[in-house]
Amino acid sequence: MNDLGNSAISRRRMLKGGTALGAYFLLPRSADAQHQGHDHSQMGLDPGPIVQAAAAAMDQPLLEPEVRRSANGVLNTTLSCRYAYKDIGGQRLYLRSYEGTSHGPTLRMKPGETLKIRLSNDFPPNRDVLPQNMALPHQFNNTNFHFHGAHCSPSGISDNVMRSMVPGKKYDIEITLPKDHTSGTYWYHPHHHGGADVQIASGMAGALIVEGDFAGVPEITNAKERVMLMSQVVYDAFGMIENFSTLFPETATRFLAINGQRRPTITMRPGEVQRWRLVGSQYQDDLFLELEKHNLNVIAYDGIQLRSMQELKTLLFAPGQRADILVQAGAPGTYEFRALPYDQGHPSPVGPLARLVVSGDPLPMKLPAALPKPPFEDIKDSEITGRRTVTFSATSPEADAAGHWQEFTFLVDGKTFNPNRIDQRVKLGAVEEWTITNTHFHDDHVFHIHTNPFQVTQVNGQRQPDLLWRDSVIVPRNGGSVVFRSRFLDYTGVFMLHCHMMNHEEMGMMQTVEVYKD
Numbered sequence: 001m002n003d004l005g006n007s008a009i010s011r012r013r014m015l016k017g018g019t020a021l022g023a024y025f026l027l028p029r030s031a032d033a034q035h036q037g038h039d040h041s042q043m044g045l046d047p048g049p050i051v052q053a054a055a056a057a058m059d060q061p062l063l064e065p066e067v068r069r070s071a072n073g074v075l076n077t078t079l080s081c082r083y084a085y086k087d088i089g090g091q092r093l094y095l096r097s098y099e100g101t102s103h104g105p106t107l108r109m110k111p112g113e114t115l116k117i118r119l120s121n122d123f124p125p126n127r128d129v130l131p132q133n134m135a136l137p138h139q140f141n142n143t144n145f146h147f148h149g150a151h152c153s154p155s156g157i158s159d160n161v162m163r164s165m166v167p168g169k170k171y172d173i174e175i176t177l178p179k180d181h182t183s184g185t186y187w188y189h190p191h192h193h194g195g196a197d198v199q200i201a202s203g204m205a206g207a208l209i210v211e212g213d214f215a216g217v218p219e220i221t222n223a224k225e226r227v228m229l230m231s232q233v234v235y236d237a238f239g240m241i242e243n244f245s246t247l248f249p250e251t252a253t254r255f256l257a258i259n260g261q262r263r264p265t266i267t268m269r270p271g272e273v274q275r276w277r278l279v280g281s282q283y284q285d286d287l288f289l290e291l292e293k294h295n296l297n298v299i300a301y302d303g304i305q306l307r308s309m310q311e312l313k314t315l316l317f318a319p320g321q322r323a324d325i326l327v328q329a330g331a332p333g334t335y336e337f338r339a340l341p342y343d344q345g346h347p348s349p350v351g352p353l354a355r356l357v358v359s360g361d362p363l364p365m366k367l368p369a370a371l372p373k374p375p376f377e378d379i380k381d382s383e384i385t386g387r388r389t390v391t392f393s394a395t396s397p398e399a400d401a402a403g404h405w406q407e408f409t410f411l412v413d414g415k416t417f418n419p420n421r422i423d424q425r426v427k428l429g430a431v432e433e434w435t436i437t438n439t440h441f442h443d444d445h446v447f448h449i450h451t452n453p454f455q456v457t458q459v460n461g462q463r464q465p466d467l468l469w470r471d472s473v474i475v476p477r478n479g480g481s482v483v484f485r486s487r488f489l490d491y492t493g494v495f496m497l498h499c500h501m502m503n504h505e506e507m508g509m510m511q512t513v514e515v516y517k518d
């Protein structure tokens with residue numbers, strides 16, 4: 001996230017400082033005295049707005065993460081993983097981060113280009129020993145890098161989530177996208193088993209925009225874009241996340257945030273169309289989104305263009321997913337963008353995400369009348385070379401929500417994750433139909449698979465007429481199922497399938513998939 005401005009932060013600290021307030025207050029005033037004749041308001045030294053800034057932990061203009069772009073076919077950058085103080089929603093938290101900011105920078109590149117990252121793990125050493133059961137959370141200071149949704153190699157120093165990047169060392173990552181890669185909204189986050197949940201919940205996530213979609217649709221390309229990373233803000237009594245118990249209870253969420261801001265303000269002019277790139281970087285729960293008195297016009301899910309725009313009143317948005325939506329501002333006024341109550345087996349988190357303030361002169365813009373041809377052909381019956389099933393299940397204590405996390409197990413095909421076991425072997429060139437079943441009576445789960453997107457044909461036995469392409473999909477609880485089809489044509493190697501509710505993944509709801517060549 002962009003800097004809130006040191007002056008804004010220090011003002012807030014002043015007010016929260018209690019007895020220290022007087023001393024803090026003197027500092028800018030004495031500095032002020034040394035700069036007679038300068039424009040103090042621009043230097044952030046004017047004590048006038050102190051009360052205003054401190055009261056406005058909410059309702060600040062929406063800020064977006066810093067943008068880093070490719071040049072000459074390469075996006076060459078560094079990422080430091082380190083602890084940082086983050087001011088979120090009036091709370092001063094001390095959390096793991098990329099680059100010391102609330103979310104990582106937005107990376108922008110094109111199909112056919114290469115992402116080169118020098119990742120520096122600047123976390124302190126791990127102090128815990130490895131657990132007997134490696135499926136359980138451990139060693140929160142190890143990390144790695146995952147390009148969520150990318151169709152690219154899962155091996156070597158590419159999108160390889162089996163890598164361990166340990167504290168005190170630097171690592172090179174090099175991910176080349178094919179020239180025909182889909183353009184759209186993707187994201188990156190750590191995927192090191194044991195600590196990925198803690199790190200994502202701390203805000204270690206960033207948008208990865210593959211540019212070039214909807215070229216020739218001026219209604220979309222002329223729209224102002226906004227990147228919005230969702231988060232469920234969690235922290236302990238010290239403003240930290242150092243224990244899995246801080247994340248696990250269904251009631252853990254303190255409040256919701258976008259780009260690390262609590263209820264920021266988004267401004268638009270009446271009639272204006274904006275493209276909002278929503279990233280499901282919330283670590284655990286579904287969000288049932290609504291923008292008061294406005295449609296959410298979806299043009300892409302999970303970075304893949306739709307064949308026609310979906311005009312929705314509400315959008316169910318699971319962890320891992322992305323939705324690109326066009327918002328057309330209505331009459332002048334203030335409208336809430338919020339998460340509504342939803343039953344995902346337990347109550348989804350609710351509350352305000354942002355306020356849309358529509359004001360000023362009208363800006364007449366249009367929504368597109370039609371969308372261009374989507375990037376993938378439907379997978380026909382005649383293409384299918386094989387079928388398989390994958391079953392999500394869980395065991396939980398009698399008093400479910402009240403249980404300690406160690407009383408639960410989260411399983412795929414009856415087993416917890418083992419990185420030394422290959423669970424699914426798929427021959428290169430296969431086109432398969434998979435049925436994912438969720439036998440857990442209590443919770444919906446979110447199926448995600450790396451490397452190859454899939455086309456959803458059925459949910460709970462119901463044919464899906466829109467045949468959406470996705471990389472993450474909700475599998476309904478209590479015997480619910482999703483059927484999808486996927487092509488395994490380009491990349492060999494080992495990658496993952498897992499539940500993208502990070503608490504479940506971290507406790508073992510993950511499998512390895514190996515695509516092999518004869």
Ligand SMILES: [Cu+2]
Nearest residue numbers: 445499501504
């Ligand atoms: Cu799950």
